[in-house]
Amino acid sequence: MRAKGGPNARRPAAQDSAAGVPVFVYLSPGVDVAASVEALGRKLGFTADGGRYAAVSLGQGQEPIAMAQLAAARAAGGWVLLQNIHLTIGWTSGPLEKAVDKLAQGSHPDFRCARLLG
Numbered sequence: 001m002r003a004k005g006g007p008n009a010r011r012p013a014a015q016d017s018a019a020g021v022p023v024f025v026y027l028s029p030g031v032d033v034a035a036s037v038e039a040l041g042r043k044l045g046f047t048a049d050g051g052r053y054a055a056v057s058l059g060q061g062q063e064p065i066a067m068a069q070l071a072a073a074r075a076a077g078g079w080v081l082l083q084n085i086h087l088t089i090g091w092t093s094g095p096l097e098k099a100v101d102k103l104a105q106g107s108h109p110d111f112r113c114a115r116l117l118g
Contacts, residue, residue, distance in 0.1 A: 017112055018104075019074075019103070019104050019107040019108070019109060019110075019111040019112070021104075022100055022112075022113040022114065022115055023112065023113070023114040023115070024114075024115050025037070025114060025115070025116050027116055033116060034055060034081060034083060034116065037079075037081050037114055038053065038055065038081070041053045041079050046078060046079045046110075051072075051076065051078065052073070052076060052077065052078035052079065052110075053078060053079045053080075053081075054069040054072075054073065054078065054079070054080050054081070055080075055081040055083060056069055056080065056081070056082055056083065057083045057084050058082060058083065058084045058085055058087055058088045058091075058092075059084055059087035059088060063088060063091050063095075063096075066080070066082055066096075067095075067096075067099060070099065070100070070103055070113060071103075073108075073111050073112075073113075074103045074107040074108060074111045075107075075108060076108060077108030077109065077110030077111055078108075078110070078111065078112075079111075079112045079113075079114065080112070080113050080114070081114045081116065082096075082113065082114065082115045082116065083116045084116070085115050085116065092115075100113060
């Protein structure tokens with residue numbers, strides 16, 4: 001999934017995603033993708049205030065928080081944005097990968113996971 005342009009151009013990538021298909025976003029200097037993902041989520045009704053959007057910056061022990069957010073979003077149909085996954089390669093390619101594969105089974109149809117690679 002590749003989108004060019006502003007936040008509206010990311011909509012097709014969001015529509016192509018599914019509960020079992022995480023969205024990977026490769027960062028470029030000077031681009032605030034997290035803000036764009038959050039804005040799109042807000043536009044579609046996925047907000048932190050409503051309990052349907054969470055962003056977790058990985059590293060320094062945030063992995064259990066990320067897993068809890070993923071489990072909650074799976075059940076309620078929310079979005080989880082995992083930032084700085086390059087800081088936790090061992091966890092990302094091991095426990096996270098296995099968990100995301102399992103999260104897709106029986107998840108709410110609105111569940112989405114986006115991973116930012118910097």
